[in-house]
Amino acid sequence: MLRTAIAAAALLATGAASATATGPVASFDWFSYRGSDPIDRIVKPGPDQYRNPILQGFYPDPSVLRVGKDFYLVNSTFAYFPGLPIFHSTDLVSWTQIGNAIDRPSQMNFGKIGISRGIFAPDLSYHDGTYYLAGTCVDCGGNFVMTAKNPAGPWSDPVWNKIDGIDPSLFFDTDGSAWILNNGAPPEKPRYEGHRAIWIQRIDLKTLQPFGPRTVLIDGGVHPAEKPIWTEGPHIYMHDGWYYLSTAEGGTAVNHSQTIWRSKKVDGPYVAGPNNPILTQRDLPPDRPHPITSAGHADMVTTPKGQWWATFLATRPYQGDDYNIGRETFLLPVTWKDGWPTILPPRTPIPWVHKRPDLPKAPAPALPTNGAFCYRDDFDGTKLAMQWLKIRTPHSDWSSVADGTLRLIARPDPIGGDGQPSYVGRRLQHHHAVITTKLHFMPAHIGDRAGLAILQSGTHFFTIGLTRTADGYAVQVRRRAGDKDPATGTLVASAPVPLNQGSDIELRVMPDAATIRFAYALRPGQWHMLGKAQDATILSTHVAGGFVGSTVGPFAYAAE
Incomplete structure (x- = not known):
């Protein structure tokens, strides 16, 4: 004693x-x-290669951002505290955690909610010297935006808004306007279970409150007659005079996917790309060796040289659909053809190793994030x-x-x-x-x-x-x-x-x-x-x- x-x-x-x-x-x-997993004895990246996933274990819903030569990334943490880990990299491969956006009890009260409730799908963005983090606290407050001058923190307390739904993200247009978009209920009564819509609205960067009309960008998904479920995790990008809207679709299990749309106006109308989905693994045989499954919820970023890359979540089952380590963060390049991006062609397995981005190679992180x-x-x-x-x-x-x-x-x-x-x-x-x-x-x-x-x-x-x-x-x-x-x-x-x-x-x-x-x-x-x-x-x-x-x-x- x-x-x-x-x-x-x-x-x-x-x-x-x-x-x-x-x-x-x-x-x-x-x-x-x-x-150490069996795949670690098989996958041996060469000197000019990296290995997937780039963040092993429970690191889902990655949102990635570049400011100058620095890349930052955040993941969902649900009802765990501290929450929303912030990572830094200079080469998109070697990542080091530099902070947690939720690191003070005063910022977020998870009460008695389940572990898989709490903070869903955060979005990391930057504008005019300020970092923004938008997210949803499910069963504990709804949608919010936080700010910081340094991505490592401290981050502000959440500023809550009254937008319904989940997965908000911010987009800053070239004319100085700012927009918030998210997954919400469809404009009319849902036609089936999982029927959702993507909405957009202006946001005031001083008050962090939405204002003005709220507009539907996507109602359902790419093929409405097929009753697509859970369109979510929206992000908007600009490229060659077009606004590109990318969303996840199909739920976060084996039918997960990523889709792409474009418009000449930020608030639409948006037209679906000809080669959707631009990322999925649902079109591959389930009995393939060493499968990577459930890929989707992607976010795209450009390098200083203008090359496009995407982070996304996927899983590594050890048998069937069983995986105990959660959804992990993967990285792949984005290719453009005829004005449309693709992360992975149809029926193509996610590669365990890939050629590194054309960026100066950073030292390995002090705390490893993948491999044995x-x-x-x-x-x-x-x-x-x-x-x-x-x-x-x-x-x-x-x-x-x-x-x-x-x-x-x-x-x-x-x-x-x-x-x-x-x-x-x-x-x-x-x-x-x-x-x-x-x-x-x-x-x-x-x-x-x-x-x-x-x-x-x-x-x-x-x-x-x-x-x-x-x-x-x-x-x-x-x-x-x-x-x-x-x-x-x-x-x-x-x-x-x-x-x-x-x-x-x-x-x-x-x-x-x-x-x-x-x-x-x-x-x-x-x-x-x-x-x-x-x-x-x-x-x-x-x-x-x-x-x-x-x-x-x-x-x-x-x-x-």
Whole structure:
């Protein structure tokens, strides 16, 4: 108990713990991640090539922007906090996270919403010295615009507007006017499930409020008779005197795609291109080897030399439509022919490697973003690295970093509840990985536990943790595979732990595509497998639903 008392005192001394905190404190010395997928042994980019995806793991809905020689990118984060990671690159290949646009609890209140609600499809833009970020907080405020003078932050609080729908983006015309467009309800009663429309309206850059008439640009999609679903994620670009409107269509699963339209006027009418969709993988056989699927939600950008490139989301299933790592960010060039752009010709697989953009090659990022890689966080400094995520907006201080240790106060908010559990996670970026931590913890009451969690949602997760039972201390694996299971998960494996070892243990999570194993060590290197391999498909989007990928990291829980 002495170690727990010291940890709690340290939290209180640094002001990182609430004075009302009563739960035991879990201390984590380090967190290590090692991942490598089978494709990593096959795909070997040459010196003039890059590999896809450029951002592995849960990095969906990429919006890309160039300002001078610098490129910036942002992704959706839904109900995770901090939110909206901002990346920087000079060559479109080597990306480094420089901040999070949502990094203050005052900016966004996620309340008790589901993990796959929250912030959808942000749009990053720049005009006259100001960066703009438009987005939607689903179930938590609606549509908004934020601003910053530096893309790394700080970003302003969201300025909310009353536009219905999702996926807003901004367009700045050559005449000085600014426009906001988004996915909204169709002008008349929807004709079928998934029937949506793309709307446009002027926006005042001083108040960030729309004004004037709101006009429909697309009603349904490319072929209305075929009942196209979920036209969304709109962006407008100018090229050779034309306004080009690009939207996603078909939903975010295997029928996902990207379409293109053009007009001589920013507010239309728009005509669909002759070769739609300009990006999809739905026209390929599902049993092809090493598939990349569900491609769409693209955003295009030009280099200083005028070459066009597109970022977009896609997925890497390990079997069928099962993928546990979410939707990822890919990169491909855009080709123009007869006044129309194409990202990928029909029936063409997304390449795993491609020739690099004609830009000066940047050094590899300090924190790798693709391929086989490993990293270790020793919790140096005084705060968590910007890659760590919490579930929903924090309203109390239950975590701290000091003296090379991450400390979490165990609280009675389970991972499967609608509050904020004491959990910090990082994206699972491989289907085959080994994640390890060293834990110091002395559970105060029966049912208190701390360790590692790997989760896709509040209803689909695993935990391995040290706990206290009626018979003493134990290390346990718990699983939740649906909302009928307890919010703390169902016990699937357990092993007793000697009392004198109760506060010092190493824990390991080993996802292996469709299966997952768990292990613990009471002495460094002396690993014991805990239980049998579990079914990891419960962490797939196909099973768990939603729009996020899995995250993994330390947690602590105090039984009520």
